[in-house]
Amino acid sequence: MSAFGALDPARGEPRAGEANASASASGVPPGPVRLFRPISADDEEQLPAEIESLCMACFRNGVTRLLLTKIPFFKEIIVSSFTCNSCSWSNSEIQSAGRIEDQGVCYTLAVRHKQDMNREVVKTDCATARVPELDFEIPAFSQKGVLTTLEGLIDRAIAGLEQDQPGRQESDANVAKKIDEFISKLKHLKEVESPFTFILDDPSGNSFVENPRAPLKDEGLVVTHYRRTAQQAAMLGIEPEEPCETLVDSAEDLRNEVLQFNTNCPECNAPASTNMKLVQIPHFKEVIIMATNCDACGHRTNEVKSGGAIEPLGTRITLQVTDSSDLTRDLLKSETCRVEIPELEFELGMGALGGKFTTLEGLLKDIRDLVEKNPFNLGDSSLPDRAEKLSAFGRKLQQIMDGKLQVHVTLDDPAGNSYLQNLYAPEEDPAMKVERYERLFEQNEELGLNDMKTEGYEADGSPLR
Template sequence: MSAIGALEPVRGAGAGGVFRPLSAEDDEQQPAERESLCMNCYRHGVTRLLLTRIPFFREVIVSSFACGSCAWANTEIQSAGRIQEQGVRYVLAVAARQDMNREVVKTDCATARIPELDFEIPAFSQKGALTTIEGIIDRAVAGLEQDQPVRRATDQEVANKIDEFIDKLKRLKEVDSSFTFILDDPSGNSFVENPHAPQKDEALVVTHYKRTPQQAAMLGLEADEPEEKPVDSVEDLRNEVLQFNTNCPECNAPANTNMKLVQIPHFKEVIIMATNCEVCGHRTNEVKSGGAIELEGTRITLHITDLSDMTRDLLKSETCSVEIPELEFELGMGALGGKFTTLEGLLKDIRDLVQKNPFTLGDSSAPSKVEKLQEFGRKLQQIMEGQMEAHFIMDDSAGNSYLQNVYAPEEDPELKVEHYKRTFEQNEELGLNDMKTEGYEAGQTADR
């Protein structure tokens, strides 16, 4: 699209606060208009740019081009925020017609696949878009049909095969039979809607993963790890607060991140990282496990019966999922990242995460969804105020999560900790199935 060149000078202004939250009540938020070249007829058209901030996706640039001469139009979305720490993969089992209406945010670097048709939309082959599952299929069909007249004139056999494949894509929209839609984004900035939020979507599987060196190179990131400052001993590391430069996740201004190794009583060592932005005042903290993956997974269940339970210290690792059965709520592993906080702090983060869902805000949101989220928020507030009993469950397949036992070292009657053997699928998510550790002492890897 011809407006891409016009985006660059605007993007640099992101740290200055020009990315405003998208709101129907904000009368001052108007798109900027620029004259730009139409790539269809090479005359002048108009590009409209809207710089906004969407929850979960940071800053984005929404652009729309229209040519008054040939009536050609195009729209796209570009991420103006930072690349996330992990990539994300969405696997959706499309089984009903309404699944085609699920909202999708697809960035430039995301790959979309439909395994049943052996069909793939490679990264950077389509511009980023805020669309639906049906919209992605329609864009793919339009791209295949574009060059069909030329193919029919040069190779009729190939053109006929492509026509047959286009028909298969169009029939997918009727959902006569179920199929799988996979969206894989190494930047972590794509999204597929869960229409059942805050409840778990049984048809949607969300997986966060560590990028490969090839994916990091594709995104323009450094493949090599930064050189670490040597320390004399582990004790020196415990007593030292390390600091490194980074960017603020909210306004993208330069900021400093502090990192410290901390010993949690009756548990293990963890690494706490905290960022404080002096420009916008944003603060964030993240926790990484300081030890290895445990031999067994851990399931922690707390029966919340009193307001004092809200003050319990809590460590949630990146591999931990959270469940509140009374609210029919489940938070998958990877969501909210690693956190060292209190039970009340984590419940507040869950409340903010659910209530700021971008697909349930604004005039276009369904009243039933808004009512469901409001009811969820009321019940969660009752739990936080000690007016409603509930069970809080943390399930960590890596065994690196923790919930404080206020009676330690005695047994806590309201706290239950279970250890279990991981399944093959859980080991696969943790990357353990293909890991070989035998035979290194002899200079070779032993066969399993």
């Protein structure tokens, strides 16, 4: 039997009887067994499964090891490694085992120093990597998914180009010479003799480029989320999004009804249910609150979506936190909102933590957990000074929650769908400043408004003649 135990063929999960029997034998109370377990050096049960496989180099049998694990704040992945004892050939790759994200993601990194080559990079097989200065591109599905560094990604490209060079030199010496010149340029690229741009575009939204200055803002890294095109959706093997049918005809009935639909738990993948309700926030607007509870593993999560349209103007709310009573203010953070704390030189980007309806204290706790559990700042590869900075940042957040440190908290939402409770409503709050501003072209591009046409249509949606 493999290291993952007996699997239910219908659901790909351990059979309940065998899972509970093994748990009882070890003295551990019976409970759900998760296939995807967080990476931990102390977990002795997290062993890879070994499968005898054919070596593609010498055509003898080798061993493939499969490990189902979960990267915190990223997703479930399958790590596979093949080794041949006969010819010593080896190969490793990762595959995403989680769902495809709702939006694609594009990372644009300005590489200025050689330290940038050490940034961790998660590149899925459907991602495209580019260096515009060299007119160099690694197309989608030309490489397997990999967890490496920027330097390692370039090394893989160099190894791929050098692989067939002996054959090219015999068949076409001119082509081989040009490829040798290009390989030389790639090797000089690793030395960062001059700045260049690295772009990682993934329509599945499952790739990642490390921010080594976390929790501070990375001035050299720009993260953009976008809607997939029909061609990208077809490339990923998914259907294009279709307009959803109206759930209820009456808006009043929707406000009074809790809708429920079936889904899967993001932690253990067991069947679960999500509750959704439309709620009116006083002095603001309607929002949709969704909550998911899993009876199998006890995981609970909630998310907030704006129930209205994108506002004509962006909103920037700045609150001066002076005492502990300010931490009890209700707060709505949409998925398009950025959070800034100038005194700590901290900025939380758009899309991080998703949409939340909580209190200011709850938001600070979520930020602290996000920073402290960042997997790219833990383990043997982490730097001591970076770990100390993160620890100091966590202590400052705790001082804010204890009322010992006064700071300013800014919610900057270009969509205008975020909210912070005004304790003096409907009068102005002396500790809170609300600004309305015109969005920039780049902000409209991120929200998908530049290509959106709403004029020139009939009432039924057909174009005007």
